[in-house]
Amino acid sequence: MTTKSNGSTTQLPTEQELLAMPESDYMNSVQLEFFKDRLRTLELEILANAGATTENLRETQFVPDPADRATIEEEHALELRTRDRERKLLKKVQQSIALIDSGEYGWCEETGEPIGLLRLLARPTATLSLEAQERREKRQKMFGD
Structure with a gap:
């Protein structure tokens, strides 16, 4: 379900309803709205993850044990690699939303x-x-x- 800017609520189709539409309806306004909603949700998830990562990395932990410190550093490195992949995905998500707006999606x-x-x-x-x-x-x- 999605809410329009004027406050009214529009029910988006399910994936099954989307797939049941005839081929002649390909990329009609309902389908475009469905994908725009899905992309916006993905965009918000990526941005929320980025914020959580920033908070996690700000929490400096002093750990005297070298093995524990190495584990924490490896976890941070993994988290940063994941966020880098998500940053690239975020760019693609935003480009896809722009394609919807331009009618090329x-x-x-x-x-x-x-x-x-x-x-x-x-x-x-x-x-x-x-x-x-x-x-x-x-x-x-x-x-x-």
Whole structure:
């Protein structure tokens, strides 16, 4: 469920209802609103995680035991790597929201073909159809791009 800026509430479809829509309805306003809501939720989760990480790292702990200190440092390093991946994902999420706003969301940036609802449900930040993504990965494997 989502709330509009004028205060009214609109019920978003379930994934099953989304998938039951005819192909001719691809990327209609209901589907775009569904994905925008999903992306905004993901964006808020990433930002909340970043805030929690900042707080965790601020809590300086003096631990006299070197093994315990090494464990804490490794946990911090892992948390920072996770946040770095989330920072990159946040950028993709924000780009996807911009694509929704511009009317380009859901279409392969390489071929112009529909990316497909199943792929977008699995990866809402996808910008390539499955076939285009597979071609890109093969080229990267062959040429090391």
